[in-house]
Amino acid sequence: MDNQNDxxxxxxxRRAKLNLEQAGLPDFGGRRRVPGLRREEVALLAGMSSEYYKRMERGNGKGxxxxxxxxxxxxxxxDSAEHSHLQDLIRSANVSNRPQSVRRTPRAQITPAVQQTIDAMSSVPVFVQNGRLDAVATNTLGRALFSPMFDGATEPVNAARFVFLDPRAQSFYQDWESNTRQIVALLRAEVGRSPYDRHLSDLIGELSTRSDLFSxxxxxxxxxxxxxxxxxxxxPIVGDLELTYLGMDLTSDRxxxxxAFSAEPGTASADGLQLLANLTLAQDPKSHAFKSTGNNLRLEK
Known part of the structure; x- marks a missing residue:
């Protein structure tokens, strides 16, 4: 991945998304050759010389x-995500000639203590992922909830591959198009944080080659x-579910x-989630290999 080009x-x-009115600048008319703001206008708003800003758009983040x-x-x-991403891109551009100083590969597994904790959350689907959106761990209900993602998938199971390359994703996610945009935006942010992650680079290359929408x-x-x-x-088993989720970084596993997913109490989604929990807990609660076969649930040891 080309950090300076990124x-x-x-x-x-970002400047192509802003017009003069949004930026609070006067419009004197005339034909504009580029969408959004000009580099000189961004520099003016940012309080810097236009040459300095142009240098940054050429990928020079030095100093x-x-x-x-x-x-x-x-x-x-x-916004806050874009601000953090800009910081990451500048940081990686500054050390582009010294990749070994910033190389970071997210862990492929969680600690036993964390697995024990999420296993104890039997009524809450839990899904642990790394920045590449690999499924690092689940509890039994979490795996049951996302069973189509796991069924027949090769390791590592990856949410981005499922969304863009598995036809079942379009029926599994009722707002599939929104999920495609979310997945790409999450991977873009991870590229800024981990520009030298070879597995991430391979994933981006695979998705770009196999999915025109991803590209x-x-x-x-x-x-x-x-x-x-x-x-x-x-x-595929309990039907439509409207679930809220909370994402929490694991301090014990950087x-x-x-x-963690939940449904509003008293709703059909809560009933469906409870049914799914009952079906999984009626079998071996220590199993982490959930499978769905037709209308039956089974847990494989």
Missing amino acids: LGQFLAS VSESVIEGISRALQL KLWAAHDVREHRAGLKSIHH GLQML
């Missing part, structure tokens, strides 16, 4: 201070955080995030 393309994509980052973030009206969304340079939200899914 920095320039990200900045260009960029926090105050400069704040100025650009303010000028481009970046199109990847070119937009959108980023986001995965903290809270709503998942609307059609489970680079991993735990997603």
Whole structure:
């Protein structure tokens, strides 16, 4: 992955989203050759010289201070995820010639204590993933909830591969198009954090080659955080579920995030989730290999 090129393309994509009115600048008319703001206008809003800003859009992040980052973030009206991504891109561009100093590969497994904790959450589906969106761990109900993702998948099971390459994802996620954008934005953010992760680079290459939609969304340079939200899914056993989720970083396992799902009490989704929990707990609760076969549930040891 080209860190310097990513920095320039990200900045260009953000200023293309802003018009003069949104930026609070006067419009004197005339034909504009580029969408959004010009580089000179961003520099003016950020309080820096246009040459300095142009240098950054050419991928040169050398010597960029926090105050400069704040100025650009303010000028481009970046949200918190975009601001963090800009910081990551500048950091990686500054050390692009020394990749060994920032190389970081998220752990492939969780500690036994964390697995024991999520196993104890028998009524809450739990899904632990790394920045590449590999499924690092689940509890039994979490695996049951996302059974289509696991059934027939090769290791490592990956949410991005499922969403873009598995036809079942379009019926599993009722808001599939929204999920495609979310997946790409999460991977974009991870590229900024872990620019020298070879497995991440391979995943991006695979998805870009095999999915035209992924390539199109990847070119937009959108980023986001995965903290809270709503998942609307059609489970093959219990039907439609509207679930909220919370994402929590695991301090004991750096680079991993735990997603916990729940349904509003008294709703059909709560009843469906409880039914799924009853079906899984009626069998071996220590098993982590959930399978769905037709209308029956079975747990494989």
